Amino acid sequence: MTFSKKQLARAYDVLIQGVVCLDDNLRQGVLVYIESLLLEQGIQRDKYLSLEDLHSHYPYVCMGSYMPIDFFNADNLGLITACNDENFKPISLKVCTVLQGGHKPVHRWHTVGTYRCDDIISAIHVLLETLSNGAYFNPCKTCNTIRPAGYLDDEQVCGCCHDGLLGVA
Known part of the structure; x- marks a missing residue:
């Protein structure tokens, strides 16, 4: 292959x-x-x-x-x-x-x-x-860290970046 x-x-x-x-x-x-x-x-x-x-x-x-x-x-x-x-x-x-x-x-x-x-x-x-x-792993659009696909939202942003964008500490 x-x-x-x-x-x-x-x-x-x-x-x-x-x-x-x-x-x-x-x-x-x-x-x-x-x-x-x-x-x-x-x-x-x-x-x-x-x-x-x-x-x-x-x-x-x-x-x-x-x-x-x-x-x-x-x-x-x-x-x-x-x-x-x-x-x-x-x-x-x-x-x-x-x-x-x-x-x-x-x-x-x-x-x-x-x-x-x-x-x-x-x-x-x-x-x-x-x-x-891509069904298993994708990069976060914000930090470019590879994450399991289920940790990315619909816009392909990981939870860590999403929380940071919302100001959640």
Whole structure:
């Protein structure tokens, strides 16, 4: 799958906002893969992704694996055997959607997909598609911070900026 520069840049913007949590089984390999895509596309940025960028304590996107994924050495026969089982899908990708419900937002987690360990590249591509999808994340028109779509009002302004414009302290 090929991503446009705009899609990759948007996914990068979400990643550096600290809303994604990848578990220890995936973090380093996913980081290397995404950085290689960003470099390949020549996307200009002020900083490279770090492991900390992919480990949010309050995430809106989570991706994890029940078992270690060896991105760099496919010689592990036990892993290959487990990966060849069509029914064993240890990698999961979940996204939290936000709905405004009265005085407090309502958070709902949805599973975007589950993947076999040898389908890790497909899983990363779905992660990037999710991060670049305006149905899940958009920038605030006022502060340009990427927010979950449910935190933006009809004019695409986040609650923090909206309160500031109204003078609410």
